[in-house]
Amino acid sequence: MKRINLLGSTGSIGEQTLDVARARGYRIESLAAFSNVDLIERQIREFKPEYAALADEKAAADLKARVADLPVKVLSGLEGVSVCGAEAKGDITLNSVVGMAGLKPTLDAVNAGKTIALANKETLVAGGKLVTDLAEKKKVKILPVDSEHSAIFQCLLGAPENKALKRIILTASGGPFFGKTKEELKKVTLADALKHPNWSMGQKITIDSATMFNKGLELIEAVWLFDMAPENIDIVVHRESIIHSLVEYTDNSVIAQLGHPDMRLPIQFAITYPERFESPERQLDLWEIGTLTFYKPDYETFPCMDICRNAIAKGGLLPAAVNCANEEANLLFRQGKISFCDIPELINAASAYAKDCENYTLQEVLETDVLMREKVREIASV
Ligand code: NDP
Ligand code: MG
Numbered sequence: 001m002k003r004i005n006l007l008g009s010t011g012s013i014g015e016q017t018l019d020v021a022r023a024r025g026y027r028i029e030s031l032a033a034f035s036n037v038d039l040i041e042r043q044i045r046e047f048k049p050e051y052a053a054l055a056d057e058k059a060a061a062d063l064k065a066r067v068a069d070l071p072v073k074v075l076s077g078l079e080g081v082s083v084c085g086a087e088a089k090g091d092i093t094l095n096s097v098v099g100m101a102g103l104k105p106t107l108d109a110v111n112a113g114k115t116i117a118l119a120n121k122e123t124l125v126a127g128g129k130l131v132t133d134l135a136e137k138k139k140v141k142i143l144p145v146d147s148e149h150s151a152i153f154q155c156l157l158g159a160p161e162n163k164a165l166k167r168i169i170l171t172a173s174g175g176p177f178f179g180k181t182k183e184e185l186k187k188v189t190l191a192d193a194l195k196h197p198n199w200s201m202g203q204k205i206t207i208d209s210a211t212m213f214n215k216g217l218e219l220i221e222a223v224w225l226f227d228m229a230p231e232n233i234d235i236v237v238h239r240e241s242i243i244h245s246l247v248e249y250t251d252n253s254v255i256a257q258l259g260h261p262d263m264r265l266p267i268q269f270a271i272t273y274p275e276r277f278e279s280p281e282r283q284l285d286l287w288e289i290g291t292l293t294f295y296k297p298d299y300e301t302f303p304c305m306d307i308c309r310n311a312i313a314k315g316g317l318l319p320a321a322v323n324c325a326n327e328e329a330n331l332l333f334r335q336g337k338i339s340f341c342d343i344p345e346l347i348n349a350a351s352a353y354a355k356d357c358e359n360y361t362l363q364e365v366l367e368t369d370v371l372m373r374e375k376v377r378e379i380a381s382v
């Protein structure tokens with residue numbers, strides 16, 4: 001039986017992971033989130049983990065009182081989240097925390113030798129070298145949950161030792177603003193940006209999909225997961241989100257992975273790898289789908305993809321800087337304090353202040369996070 005430590009349990013990926021666990025009868029050893037007391041209490045009562053944590057101290061105290069009738073150990077703060085990922089008895093730690101808060105828990109779980117199922121892409125972008133070096137040292141596997149990376153991972157199964165991999169082709173839905181001009185983007189609202197055509201996700205990633213920063217993050221994520229140079233990673237807009245990504249080998253053979261847009265499949269595969277079992281994913285009916293379409297991304301109207309491509313090409317702390325600046329700009333947009341088109345401008349302006357260094361430490365990544373948030377707010381005058 002699989003045993004799972006689940007970080008970010010109250011979110012979109014967290015809830016879908018619990019769907020998979022429910023359907024397959026997996027044991028949940030720990031649950032962690034930020035402050036959603038009502039939902040985590042229900043999850044604790046259903047899954048009876050040994051540990052639970054809320055990063056927010058007040059919410060954690062409330063939770064502790066509410067579940068005093070159960071043997072669960074309730075922890076608080078980021079330290080508590082880390083204990084849930086590293087010390088709880090799961091063999092696999094699924095990290096679906098949103099944003100930079102997930103970095104330390106990922107590193108701690110790798111250090112403890114847990115297999116990592118990673119949805120929390122921001123932290124691989126910001127601390128890619130730290131995470132992958134430690135994983136190599138500890139001989140720990142990092143299995144992708146992100147649908148594109150799960151697709152690439154699946155396309156690479158059975159590849160020759162030298163991989164013979166020439167190119168990765170990431171598919172992108174194009175988000176709600178596909179086909180819009182720069183002028184039209186100036187008028188879009190938060191409600192418009194939250195209407196993703198194919199996926200129902202947390203708010204932060206939904207806005208990242210609208211700006212296409214999400215695809216930039218995924219490009220950097222692919223660099224680290226598959227040891228691929230950024231210039232060998234292409235992006236193709238594929239509106240139907242049926243092909244989840246493709247790989248091209250040296251002989252120009254291209255392999256793709258297809259399925260309906262349902263995150264429960266990549267979540268389940270990260271947990272059961274290398275085995276496969278029945279899943280909630282609907283069978284693919286190509287007659288029903290009929291047509292699949294492909295377009296070149298509009299890099300000029302959606303500059304966030306190139307911001308990320310340039311950041312990983314330059315390396316050092318720049319990927320962390322653009323990620324952290326985006327986290328803050330994304331938040332300010334959701335709070336109604338800046339407009340949609342301010343997001344890439346703020347990321348560019350703030351990341352110019354990033355410290356120039358090649359081999360960074362965790363401390364430097366965390367300092368970059370603080371600096372970028374300050375700079376974004378300062379430049380936006382909020
Ligand atoms: P949600 O916003 O739905 O959920 C985020 C989760 O993280 C919640 O459980 C939240 O707790 C928790 N959280 C936030 N801050 C902290 C913290 N400091 N400590 C502990 N837990 C915290 O996000 P999603 O599920 O949509 O996304 C999660 C991650 O997965 C992101 O990195 C995203 O990019 C990635 N991803 C998501 C996909 C999707 O389909 N949703 C697809 C591919 C990748 P609380 O509810 O208490 O605030
Ligand atoms: Mg994705």
